[in-house]
Amino acid sequence: MKIVNIIVAIVSGIIVLLGYFFKLPELENLRGSLLNWALVLSGVAGLVAILNLIFSVHWKRVRDKHPLKGTSLIIIISFGVTFIAGIFLGPSNPGFQKLVTAVQVPIESSLMAILAITLVIASLKILQRHRNWMGFVFFVSVILFLVLNSGVLAFTSEIPILRDLLSAFHQVPVAGARGILLGVALGSIVTGIRVLIGSDRPYNG
């Protein structure tokens, strides 16, 4: 069974990859069908994982009288209400969407606010965490680009030398990000191909 899984995964991956490079109608159709199946399977996997979260993790907590059983009970009830409402009203129903967003948006906005404060405090503590050149350079860069992007140096646009200098400074983070992204892209290519040729199998079957 394991070998069948590996063969199916490798063949499907190769067909999808070839579909990107060779624009043959048959190959494109096959690739489209495989990708659609993958999307359906991914959706089913999502549902299975959510049901597992509800019944294996949170229901277990309620049953085992875990200290967080109250939170888990709220999660189970919320999931049940949302799931039933979603089935009967449909996900595109305006009332259903309002019900979901009226809960989700304020909670996520609050979390974003907490995150903003957390990141400010973390930035102030960065020199404690990274007592090396990297931490120092990161800290100085953050301060420098906060000042540059704040607009307080807008008057320099009238002075040619300063304008060119600041313009050059603005290119530095772009260059750095490109360097990091190139490394990430090469790593992604090699990891993807390693999985594609079956050298690395995250699916064990």
Add this chain to the structure above:
Amino acid sequence: MTGWNLVGFLLVLATAAGIFIFSSKKVRARYPALFRKIPAITRLKRAIGLSVEDGSRVHVTLGNADLTDTANTSALVGLSALHSIGQLSANSDQPPVSTSGNGGFALLSKDTLRATAAETNTRDFYDPDLGYLAGATPFSFALGAMDVIDQSEVKTNVFIGSFGVEAGLLTTRAEDRAPFTLAASDSIVAQSVFLATSRDVLIGEELYAVPAYLAYRPAHIASLRVQDLLRILTGGALLIGAFLKGLGLI
């Protein structure tokens, strides 16, 4: 087929050939791998060893990349890392726990934990609920994963995968609660958040070196070598391009 498609296809073929060649026993024996020191990974190995000794648990979180998304290779690296961490902590009675923000990766993490338990003959300790979906949206995932970070038996946290700014909540909590946290992501935003909030951070392509450094499997080492070659080629192409542009030829 356009010219760039051909270049892409040849690149894929060359990369696959490179992985096969560098994985062969003959090449490995003739050109043994030399690893540069990555302190964060050295400390991760030590933390895994300590977790086995003190009976604590390692928490691996894979981020919220979609299984059908192109940015999911970092989560695939996370799965490889989970496999290696499971093997390294096989002597412990607390197998690693894994959280993710995507259903597909949650199921793959269960499968990885099951396979590791079978390989290390520790089926008695295998619990399918140790790999689960922490939340379906980025913030709900972060809150679900924070629940695991708060568990008293979790003393090592490993964040490998695709994250957004919500990663700041996770790493801040992990740094407060656990003695060791390793953070790595393919996202530039997450990398900057990690650098501000965590001590041990992997930048850029260092993320893709984790499986090779943890397990020394031939395929992982070969892929690192191919990555190095591709980096040299890309760097060379960029320099030549800049030179030609400077001369006004392109």
